[in-house]
Amino acid sequence: MATIPRWRRRLSHRISTDLTAAATYLALAVYIGHQLLAAPNSRLLARNWQDQVLIEWFLAYGSRVWLGDFDLVTDRLNSPDGVNLMSNASHIAHAVLLAPVTWIWGAPVSFAVALVLNLAATALGWYLLFSRELVTSRIAAFTGGLFAGFAPGMISQSQSHLHISAGWLTPLLFWCVIKLWRSKRPVRWGALLGVLAAAQLFVGEEVLFFAVAATAIFAIAYAAQNFAAFKARVIELGLGLCTAAFIGLALVAYPLSVQFTGPQHLINAPFSAEYFSADLLSWIAYSPLTWAGEATDITPIAPNHTELNTFLGPVLIVLVVVTTVFLWRRRPVVRPLAVVVLLMFALSLGPEIIIGGTRTGVPGPYALIADVPVIDAALPTRYALVAIPVIGALLALIVNAAKPRGLLTALRLQLGGLPGDRHLVARWTTLIVVAIALVPLFPTTLPVAPRMPIPDFIASGQWRDCVPPGGVLVPVPPPTPGNPNTMRWPAYANGAFGVPEGFFLGPYGKDGVTSMGTWSRGTARIWRDVWETGAVPVIDDEQRAKTREDLAAWKADCVVIPDYGRQSELIRVTTDLMGPGEPFGDVWIWRVP
Structure with a gap:
């Protein structure tokens, strides 16, 4: 009977060990997020649900990359002024990668999947790096990866800061730097490093900044104690890093220009x-x-x-x-x-x-x-x-x-x-x-x-009877940073229509400084007061004229009041503002001429 070569046995053992580590990390990540995974459309994270709603909107709108209906400055939120996605943690890479999940099951499912996979993939990435480049023991590498992926800070950031908990590209970046240090082909590894750095920009800019800072500090400290080795490699390192910088900057030059000089920056x-x-x-x-x-x-x-x-x-x-x-x-x-x-x-x-x-x-x-x-x-x-x-x-x-x-x-x-x-x-x-x-x-x-549930008017696609593709639907009340719930409506429709105001980072503070959201128009403030207090104000002709101005400024096609949260009071005040509406399934609508 033929014996199995030693190298094949070792390779088989290595693969089985790696798969065991991956399965363990995934099981732990599922345990951490299982309450959300079990019912993503009816549950959200208790301690940071506002950010979750925003990220679900990003995931929904970002999936439109594959449809050719996507811009880095979009008017599908804060219509018509729009939002600069590069100035927000907009999860573009997550949205692109999880687009099939979003289209089939919805953005809340994509969010839950991203939460779990971020943790598991980050731990696995560090395990693979440690096991190949740092230690000989797989148990040791597993321990290091376990902490790197599931430390308290990572679990904390998983509460809707998915751009921070997504550390799965970082081990690859460090691996490229290690290869660049050792390789006789610095251009090849520099090119790969540049591509990965550009990709990380769309996963999470902050993590890319931290990775670059950590690498620079480590490299300086390492070179200080190995100056002779560093001096011998300085030309190859410089060539590789210049290649990485050239390719990386070429790939992200336009997005960065949008971020720092584009509209709504x-x-x-x-x-x-x-x-x-x-x-x-x-x-x-x-x-x-x-x-x-x-x-x-x-x-x-x-x-x-x-x-x-x-x-x-x-x-x-x-x-x-x-x-x-x-x-x-x-x-x-x-x-x-x-x-x-x-x-x-x-x-x-x-x-x-x-x-x-x-x-x-x-x-x-x-x-x-x-x-x-x-x-x-x-x-x-x-x-x-x-x-x-x-x-x-x-x-x-x-x-x-x-x-x-x-x-x-x-x-x-x-x-x-x-x-x-x-x-x-x-x-x-x-x-x-x-x-x-x-x-x-x-x-x-x-x-x-x-x-809160999604109105059947949105879930069933009936909104198309009131809003053209790319049009503006005004939910009552419009979303704000404190209460962005109605941002879930366009998210459910995968960003097919826009909404005014919303939860995002914009330049609406004094002298153009950064603000959470934008200032609310008078009509939105009336709706919001009625929503919160139930008191219906007396409306005069002046206010009706201002409402017409607000609707025109929003480029509104349709105003919609859902069947929850003081609906009768909101119908009364909206009728006073705009004239009679019409019931449409589980909502009331006002078509804007």
């Missing part, structure tokens, strides 16, 4: 660095999205439940420090990794050090870059996310040093009275400490809440 960072800074004590706290921290009150030490990026717990922090000290001389790669972690830790603290919710008045390192254009758009606390895969690499290295594959054999020899591994106790202790650090960080499922 933003002139400043939308969020406050002071508010989104990490509290010093948050690094040793447990996230409420983990087993150990379910009852944790984050109010004093975190801005909200979606920015729990630094909640690592005291044991893991100590383990990272001890691992760095232990491997400092044994594995030179640990030194630049430690530099990256330390710098990201420092930058996450923001422009002023905060301890236990109290501002100390002591400036943080972030203050040095707080006013640098473009860089200031990255929230300080999110710099901590850069440390997550680096800590994953350190975990992989320390588990690899413990040689877990040979531990059971060594233990059997020891128990049998035979000569055993003299470092057996130390190796087992190492793995136990790693387990003690990671088990409390095991994620809980993301909490969900019921969502």
Whole structure:
């Protein structure tokens, strides 16, 4: 009987191990998002549902790339002024990749699928990188990938910040850099690096910025301790990086020009660095999205439940420090990794050090870059996310040093009275400490809440009787950042019609600074007041004239009142404003001539 060649057995074992890791990561990701996956059309994320509604709109509209009906500045939201998609986290890559899912099952299903696959694919990407380039033990690589994909910060960002939790291209970017360092064909690897960087721009710009920053810091620290090797490779590296920059910029030149100079572009960072800074004590706290921290009150030490990026717990922090000290001389790669972690830790603290919710008045390192254009758009606390895969690499290295594959054999020899591994106790202790650090960080499922239903008028496609393709439907009340529910109507129709106002980032603040949404016209404010209070105001001819102006400004084709939320009061006031409407299935409509 013919024997199987050793190389084939090794390849088969490697593939089966990789598939097992992938299946495990996917199962864990499904567990985290299973409440949303079970009923995506009737549930949404409880703690950040507004962002979810916005992303579902992006996923729906972005699917129109395949139909040739897509623009980077679109009037399908905030009609007719529109929204600059490049100035928003518009999830274009997710939308393009998940378009078939969106068309068949709807944007809410695509959102749930993206949430799950982001986590699993990110963990798998780091596992593959670690197992091929960093460690020999698959268990060690699996541990590092597990943390990189499912750390508390990643679970926190999964609450509707899918452009941040999508870290699956980042390991490929680093792999290209590694190959560029070693290869004699720098142009080839530089070209691939440029293409991947351009692709990452459409997955999430912030992650691309962090990846570039981390790579630069690591490279400088690595070159400092290996200057002779760096000097010998400087020409090849320069050629590869220039190739990457040329190809990457050529691919994204137009989108970036739209982002920074196009209609509806933003002139400043939308969020406050002071508010989104990490509290010093948050690094040793447990996230409420983990087993150990379910009852944790984050109010004093975190801005909200979606920015729990630094909640690592005291044991893991100590383990990272001890691992760095232990491997400092044994594995030179640990030194630049430690530099990256330390710098990201420092930058996450923001422009002023905060301890236990109290501002100390002591400036943080972030203050040095707080006013640098473009860089200031990255929230300080999110710099901590850069440390997550680096800590994953350190975990992989320390588990690899413990040689877990040979531990059971060594233990059997020891128990049998035979000569055993003299470092057996130390190796087992190492793995136990790693387990003690990671088990409390095991994620809980993301909490969900019921969502308002879609009117049958929209779901059945009856809206086409009232709005032409690409026309404007005015839901009553129009969507706002605080209540974007009616943005789900065009999302359900895959962006086939537009709506006025909405939830997005736009230039509607004082002197054109960044705002959430836009200012509301008088008619929208009347509808919104009636929706919230139930009080129907007295309407005069002047207000009717203003309503006609508002409808003309919106380029409205149809006004629609759903069968929920003070419908009778809204029908009365709209009739006073526009004249009689007509019932149409489960809604009332007013056709705008």
